[in-house]
Amino acid sequence: MIRVIIIGSGNVGIHLARVFLNTREIKLVQVYNRTLEPLKKIEGKVSTTTNLNELKDADIYIISVSDNSIENISKSLNFTAKLVVHTSGSTHLNTLNSSNRKGVFYPLQTFSKNKELSFKGIPICIESENNNDLMLLKSLASLISNNVYILDSKQRFNMHISAVFVNNFVNNLYYIGNEICEKNNIPVEILHPLIKETAEKVQTLAPKDAQTGPARRKDTATIESQLKQLTEHHAAIYKILTDSIIKTYS
Amino acid sequence: MIRVIIIGSGNVGIHLARVFLNTREIKLVQVYNRTLEPLKKIEGKVSTTTNLNELKDADIYIISVSDNSIENISKSLNFTAKLVVHTSGSTHLNTLNSSNRKGVFYPLQTFSKNKELSFKGIPICIESENNNDLMLLKSLASLISNNVYILDSKQRFNMHISAVFVNNFVNNLYYIGNEICEKNNIPVEILHPLIKETAEKVQTLAPKDAQTGPARRKDTATIESQLKQLTEHHAAIYKILTDSIIKTYS
Numbered sequence: 001m002i003r004v005i006i007i008g009s010g011n012v013g014i015h016l017a018r019v020f021l022n023t024r025e026i027k028l029v030q031v032y033n034r035t036l037e038p039l040k041k042i043e044g045k046v047s048t049t050t051n052l053n054e055l056k057d058a059d060i061y062i063i064s065v066s067d068n069s070i071e072n073i074s075k076s077l078n079f080t081a082k083l084v085v086h087t088s089g090s091t092h093l094n095t096l097n098s099s100n101r102k103g104v105f106y107p108l109q110t111f112s113k114n115k116e117l118s119f120k121g122i123p124i125c126i127e128s129e130n131n132n133d134l135m136l137l138k139s140l141a142s143l144i145s146n147n148v149y150i151l152d153s154k155q156r157f158n159m160h161i162s163a164v165f166v167n168n169f170v171n172n173l174y175y176i177g178n179e180i181c182e183k184n185n186i187p188v189e190i191l192h193p194l195i196k197e198t199a200e201k202v203q204t205l206a207p208k209d210a211q212t213g214p215a216r217r218k219d220t221a222t223i224e225s226q227l228k229q230l231t232e233h234h235a236a237i238y239k240i241l242t243d244s245i246i247k248t249y250s
Numbered sequence: 251m252i253r254v255i256i257i258g259s260g261n262v263g264i265h266l267a268r269v270f271l272n273t274r275e276i277k278l279v280q281v282y283n284r285t286l287e288p289l290k291k292i293e294g295k296v297s298t299t300t301n302l303n304e305l306k307d308a309d310i311y312i313i314s315v316s317d318n319s320i321e322n323i324s325k326s327l328n329f330t331a332k333l334v335v336h337t338s339g340s341t342h343l344n345t346l347n348s349s350n351r352k353g354v355f356y357p358l359q360t361f362s363k364n365k366e367l368s369f370k371g372i373p374i375c376i377e378s379e380n381n382n383d384l385m386l387l388k389s390l391a392s393l394i395s396n397n398v399y400i401l402d403s404k405q406r407f408n409m410h411i412s413a414v415f416v417n418n419f420v421n422n423l424y425y426i427g428n429e430i431c432e433k434n435n436i437p438v439e440i441l442h443p444l445i446k447e448t449a450e451k452v453q454t455l456a457p458k459d460a461q462t463g464p465a466r467r468k469d470t471a472t473i474e475s476q477l478k479q480l481t482e483h484h485a486a487i488y489k490i491l492t493d494s495i496i497k498t499y500s
Contacts, residue, residue: 184408198449
């Protein structure tokens, strides 16, 4: 039985709390949050607190707060020599205060408040200062996910950049696609199967081999005629990504 | 029974030929291609020809060739007053020669030679000059897909631009994500669940509500630190899409 306390109740914290509560080999001892409101989502299922000085005893303390609060929260803990980890993609292990043993427990996924998802397929990236702690984090991660990766802070930082490209930026392109449809009275649902297939294709095919479209074909006539239709903002994005595709194959 | 002839054996032509061959209410009469090689994929299953003057009689002739060959091919047909359609997203209906009745039969999907996919979910956009032909195209489309849309040439043109954003450009971002992983010795498979969930999320949630990440949070410290790690090429894309996200929420 691994005893865990979660510090912070944002999207990641709440999702972790839920999956821990549903995993027999994990004991979720307590959940902390600065304010009461977010704790209501798990009310009655686990001990909660808004006072950092009231944290109970546990094997792993998981700090799941905004990146720029991690350092302060880890400094504010009134115990020492415990395993304290954060859940951030782009925060270095050493941002955590040295009074406790440091670690990272970073689930690579996009969490939304109102969308449930299974943890089994979510990659969890772990890191720690010593092998015992790494094995403990690996045990915890393996209980909720089939994809556990050991990455150092530099690798994790770069992987988070990758994630920004394939999630944050991709989602903005979905948004632009929708905008263009709406402007032309085309139901946005028309794009859904294409969006899905584009993502599914690269699960088995390298993106380099999956590329299609006017830029891939260097079809400058189509590129020019499409550019003419776009707002300045969309045209700038169109140009840079068209150049990027052309560059990939030249 | 709708009798169809396909002119051109690229990705779209071959995928259409296969689904027509598997649909009882459709009779695929013949497939034309300029050269013999691509026709080998459907050899023995349907009459084939490399001579445009040998085309048989059919209810619908589907020209599925590169955008800039559509006009010439439609001019070269030695018959008149037949229904001749093209399968292009960004080509106007009137690009087709006026000696025949014009139409469009455009499946909105990314077709790769080596990946099979079911047509049932693929949106098919149809257009024609008169209602009888439109109903015939609707019947044909409905036999292979559950998502049939009537779009005029301007709408289809703009929808094709949307598709360039949500497919072509998205795929280039997947490619960049892979590149960053490979450079840092991170297995690219780590990105697959995130890519899939990002696409699945917007099937039910508007992209505007699904957005997460440093740009959404206006987390300038993370943005600056990530930018420092990137090549000039990747940094330029990072900047323009970060600005685009910030703009969306300001």
